[in-house]
Amino acid sequence: MKVLVVGANGQVGKHLVKFIQDTEHMEAKAMIRKEEQASYFKDLGAEPVIVDLESGPDTIAEAFDGVDAVVFTAGSGPNTGPDKTMMIDLDAAVKTIEAAKHKGVKRYVMISSFDTTREAIQSAPESFAPYVVAKHYADDWLRKTDLDHTIIHPGMLNNEGGTGQVEAAETVERGEIPREDVARIILETLQNDSTIGKEFQVVGGSTSVEDAVKSL
Numbered sequence: 001m002k003v004l005v006v007g008a009n010g011q012v013g014k015h016l017v018k019f020i021q022d023t024e025h026m027e028a029k030a031m032i033r034k035e036e037q038a039s040y041f042k043d044l045g046a047e048p049v050i051v052d053l054e055s056g057p058d059t060i061a062e063a064f065d066g067v068d069a070v071v072f073t074a075g076s077g078p079n080t081g082p083d084k085t086m087m088i089d090l091d092a093a094v095k096t097i098e099a100a101k102h103k104g105v106k107r108y109v110m111i112s113s114f115d116t117t118r119e120a121i122q123s124a125p126e127s128f129a130p131y132v133v134a135k136h137y138a139d140d141w142l143r144k145t146d147l148d149h150t151i152i153h154p155g156m157l158n159n160e161g162g163t164g165q166v167e168a169a170e171t172v173e174r175g176e177i178p179r180e181d182v183a184r185i186i187l188e189t190l191q192n193d194s195t196i197g198k199e200f201q202v203v204g205g206s207t208s209v210e211d212a213v214k215s216l
């Protein structure tokens, strides 16, 4: 299975590409935006593809050639304003969903935010609300497609070492999760078709990633 990782140079993305390359039956196509980012992925044996997510839909769709699944783990990050939130967390996400449809890439895994409900928008602090809005509508766009999708809602991400132990369910108590464990749960999701059509929240916990995904 060849997996297009959108946002591959991100903190979750880099773990994910490595985990994919460590499997025997999967390989990653790493979507990055700068030539100088490519060597990390080439060294892992992954195929880099350089595309700025603010590009037009046709340019983005070209990166979908030859892949079987896509993971969206890009993000505008906390150091940019609502303009980039609109361009990346919403518009780029929708462009990749449309590209998947157009190119016949059925499997789509979205890394969303912990709570993207209407209630979460209304109760978010003013500076955070545009991000929740973007994630809310991107998730909703994906739900309304016939793609084989899974929407993952991780808690607050940290850079502690992964433990491989999580708590995952439709709703869980708010908490933190290492980015490495988010990458593990994405990998497990890609390998379990029982996750198709589902969405779940995930935080650090005491169940192995494998068992947590099986129990969904």
Ligand code: NAP
Pocket: 007, 008, 009, 010, 011, 012, 013, 032, 033, 034, 051, 052, 053, 054, 072, 073, 074, 075, 076, 077, 088, 111, 112, 113, 114, 153, 154, 155, 156, 157, 158, 179
């Ligand atoms: P990250 O490290 O900020 O990575 C985001 C990636 O998106 C970066 O590689 C960045 O590229 C890429 N990107 C941004 N704009 C782009 C553009 N115009 N063209 C191409 N690529 C672009 O994110 P993370 O911490 O791994 O988070 C992964 C996902 O989890 C995100 O979707 C985030 O919204 C979501 N999430 C975050 C939290 C949290 O607590 N932070 C909680 C739940 C969910 P460069 O490397 O070139 O900058």
